[in-house]
Amino acid sequence: MTKLPQLVITIVAASALLLASCGQTAAPPAPPAAVPEGTKPVPEQKDDKLSLFWMIAIPESGPSLPGAGKDFIKKTIEDKFKVDLRLEYLPMGDMYTSKLNALLAGDNPPDMFQADGAKSYGYIREGAAADLTPYVTPLAMPNYFKWVTPDEVKRYQAGQTFRRAPVPFSKNYYGAYYVRKDWIDALNNKNPSLQLKVPTNYDEMIAVMKAFTFEDPDGNGKNDTYGYTSTGSGMAIPNDMPQWFKYGLTPGFYIDEGGRLIDSGTNTRTALVLDDIRAMMEMKIIDPDWFKNKAGENMSRVQQGKAGIFFSNVRDIAFDHSPNSVQKKTREMTGNENATFEAFHIAGNIPVTYAPIPGIPFMLGAKTTEAKARRTVEILDYLASPEGWLLTHIGKENVHYKRYGSKITLIPDAIQKEIGANGNFTEIWGSVFGYKVKDPAAIGLTIFDPRETEHDRSILRLFQTLKLYELGTNVAPPPGVDIGTYRKEMRALQAKTLFEDKDSANWPAYLDELLGKHKGRAIFDTYAQQITNALGRKVTFSAD
Missing domain, CATH: 3.40.190.10 (Periplasmic binding protein-like II)
Structure with missing residues (x-):
């Protein structure tokens, strides 16, 4: 008879401490009455370049980011929003959670991170996540709220605190x-x-x-x-x-x-x-x-x-x-x-x-400065827009696709040559703000x-x-x-x-x-x- 394999898990001390505390998470009671409408943010003066660090989950282990000079998506985002962007990624699972725990317990936690839905309660309880109220509103993120409804965001909140919001999710199975x-x-x-x-x-x-x-x-x-x-x-x-x-x-x-x-x-x-x-x-x-x-x-x-x-x-x-x-x-x-x-x-x-409901949340780190939080949210809302979605999921207009009004016709040879042959890196960038979302009907x-x-x-x-x-x-x-x-x-x-x-x-x-x-x-x-x-x-x- 086969015996149950012995599992030995070694995690750095800080990570293990945080993971243990997540195991005692209390799910808060009732959600707030509504998502705050917010006020339309004053356009930020991007005089200073910011360094941002994000950690995200990807659906499969195959894709990888290309070498320097080939990642036009990263360059576009960095140039458009005046940032240096570090992006860490892994498939959602035990390895992802262990790495995220170690980062959150360390000296350089991510400014924005995705998490396993159930474990996100632990991060909130331990104070690892910032309040999203000033940032995630229909006025501040109009493109995002085309993918999710205020009711979906409201039901997804962790009780009386608004410290997680759903990544745009596929409405198909x-x-x-x-x-x-x-x-x-x-x-x-x-x-x-x-x-x-x-x-x-x-x-x-x-x-x-x-x-x-x-x-x-x-x-x-x-x-x-x-x-x-x-x-x-x-x-x-x-x-x-x-x-x-x-x-x-x-x-x-x-x-x-x-x-x-x-x-x-x-x-x-x-x-x-x-x-x-x-x-x-x-x-x-x-x-x-x-x-x-x-x-x-x-x-x-x-x-x-x-x-x-x-x-x-x-x-x-x-x-x-x-x-x-x-x-x-x-x-x-x-x-x-x-x-x-x-x-x-x-x-x-x-x-x-x-039927699909919100799954993976995005969260802002508790140590993230207001300037980095606002810049991050601005970028995320851009990624939820038609321009941003097409960039991160398909590529460049007139290079990787042709646009005829609302119809997007792919150019397969160019996609394979510049994206598929370089790690199929749109699978990674497309997961930053859209987990497994392949249908852009929402926009x-x-x-x-x-x-x-x-x-x-x-x-x-x-x-x-x-x-x-x-x-x-x-x-x-x-x-x-x-x-x-x-x-x-x-x-x-x-x-x-x-x-x-x-x-x-x-x-x-x-x-x-x-x-x-x-x-x-x-x-x-x-x-x-x-x-x-x-x-x-x-x-x-x-x-x-």
């Missing part, structure tokens, strides 16, 4: 599984009796995973491929495990047809999910390193041709033309120009998640990409078939209770059940412990009341 369609075709040609197809349900997905593991889909004569890969970062059962959908548990929490709030990891059916994951592991049809894989390592398995199915929330992760496409990188790394990924989902009529623009293929359009059509439920609001635990601490205990007990216990017989006792000792029932009862207030209909928590 792009989560899907992807399968090596060329492997399916190759195996069916070699052995028609397999009758494999792109999965539409759990059993079909398991059948494909078995074939990808045992039938030599790449034809190299070696037993070196697996059906599926994921990432647990050494601590979590991932939400993309297909067993969640098998048992009708939308990963995370959701509202069922009876008006019950269900948390998939805090439920009696969680035991069934864990038992089936154990069975899948015993079949050896999943990447054996899935639990310890960190963000990006699962994608490396796919690109190396070692795993045939993965999950992603990135819209163009398998597009034919995307510079960071896993399909493109798989072809490059394996030498197989026929490597093709097709999107699918096995949820059926089960909602895959809730009246429409993107036309001549590279888009029928394969790409088929992926977009799949997204449109996915069912979402309405949550209506961001939620927060009751005062004195930290959701991050709760989730840590929940994940530890799930991992104990999976790796140390022989089956899930102990899960009912673990569930009682989570609901009582670790405040799970208090948390989810509070969530249910907040959702009830937002939706105007009764929602109650249930763990059955």
Whole structure:
């Protein structure tokens, strides 16, 4: 029986102290009545050049900033706003949080930073974040408030203090599984009796995973491929495990047809999910390193041709033309120009998640001077404007795109030559003030990409078939209770059940412990009341 891996985390003392304090975060009570309208700021006289330091999250680990002289986005921002800008970036996750903690505890904290939504409460409690009231208003940031509404900002505030605001977020959902369609075709040609197809349900997905593991889909004569890969970062059962959908548990929490709030990891059916994951592991049809894989390592398995199915929330992760496409990188790394990924989902009529609400916040550092705060907010609002959005997401007008009124037509060759070949750095700059935002409809623009293929359009059509439920609001635990601490205990007990216990017989006792000792029932009862207030209909928590 596989044992739970020993996790050893070493963090600098200051960082560890701050992280520990974040674990005792109290979520404040009611949000303020409204976002202040503010006053239109007097244009700043930019006589003095300012040095700014920002830290942001990016969706994937692939992109990088180019060398000196090639980053025209950075130069444009620095010249336009008279700043020297230092930008640090990592995918959101444990490494990001550890680095941010160390920076905030040090002598040179970032002037602006993004944070994990749940952990942002800790930064506010510890005094690491400045009051946004003088800066983030509809008058001071008119472009920003085209992406988010005052109500969304209000509901996102941390109780009676306004120290975090949502980064503009995608109003679309792009989560899907992807399968090596060329492997399916190759195996069916070699052995028609397999009758494999792109999965539409759990059993079909398991059948494909078995074939990808045992039938030599790449034809190299070696037993070196697996059906599926994921990432647990050494601590979590991932939400993309297909067993969640098998048992009708939308990963995370959701509202069922009876008006019950269900948390998939805090439920009696969680035991069934864990038992089936154990069975899948015993079949050896999943990447054996899935639990310890960190963000990006699962994608490396796919690109190396070692795993045939993965999950992603990135819209163009398998597009034919995307510079960071896993399909493109798989072809490059394996030498197989026929490597093709097709999107699918096995949820059926089960909602895959809730309709998008604000996720990642941006915050100003408590030590940030007023001059740096105002300059930062001015730049951020520019990035939310049509000119700024196009610069950071696409490039230069008449070089990387043509503009015909509200229609933006891309120039793919120039984009690839100057951006894709230089680290695809628009993925980084585009994340400064728009996490995973690919559709600029909020500012009246429409993107036309001549590279888009029928394969790409088929992926977009799949997204449109996915069912979402309405949550209506961001939620927060009751005062004195930290959701991050709760989730840590929940994940530890799930991992104990999976790796140390022989089956899930102990899960009912673990569930009682989570609901009582670790405040799970208090948390989810509070969530249910907040959702009830937002939706105007009764929602109650249930763990059955």
